[in-house]
Amino acid sequence: MSTQKEDAQAQLRPEFVQYLPERLEAGVLYISRRYNTAAHLCCCGCGMEVVTPLNPAKWQMAETNGAVTLKPSIGNWSFPCRSHYWIINNRVHWSGAMSDKDIAAVQARDRRDAERLVRMPQGFAEKLRRRLAAAWAALCRWIGGGE
Numbered sequence: 001m002s003t004q005k006e007d008a009q010a011q012l013r014p015e016f017v018q019y020l021p022e023r024l025e026a027g028v029l030y031i032s033r034r035y036n037t038a039a040h041l042c043c044c045g046c047g048m049e050v051v052t053p054l055n056p057a058k059w060q061m062a063e064t065n066g067a068v069t070l071k072p073s074i075g076n077w078s079f080p081c082r083s084h085y086w087i088i089n090n091r092v093h094w095s096g097a098m099s100d101k102d103i104a105a106v107q108a109r110d111r112r113d114a115e116r117l118v119r120m121p122q123g124f125a126e127k128l129r130r131r132l133a134a135a136w137a138a139l140c141r142w143i144g145g146g147e
């Protein structure tokens with residue numbers, strides 16, 4: 001029933017970091033709470049980087065006693081491997097490779113979620129704009145001060 005390869009990961013070790021490292025190590029799920037992002041190498045062993053933004057429109061992370069669960073599943077339909085698995089309490093639960101129909105359904109859900117997020121009353125978009133504006137102002141001050 002499994003499409004799992006020999007070098008596939010059965011388990012991931014969560015590592016809480018501030019910044020995601022440039023080179024990810026296989027079998028490690030890097031989590032940056034500060035930047036609300038997690039990343040790992042595709043659990044099939046293909047070496048592709050899977051970056052999962054942690055926000056209401058993307059993935060939700062739950063942690064209990066150092067065991068991490070990501071919801072919804074990880075569907076790497078844009079990778080050649082098309083791996084599809086769940087990360088539940090640090091363990092990788094394999095699902096069959098996604099069919100084109102599954103992929104279309106996930107993409108439709110992504111679009112709906114993104115639209116819902118945009119419609120949120122005090123949306124992230126506004127917050128993000130303010131944050132970018134502040135960062136830009138700080139950068140201008142820094143450049144200006146250096147002269």
Ligand SMILES: [Zn+2]
Nearest residue numbers: 042044046081
């Ligand atoms: Zn893969």
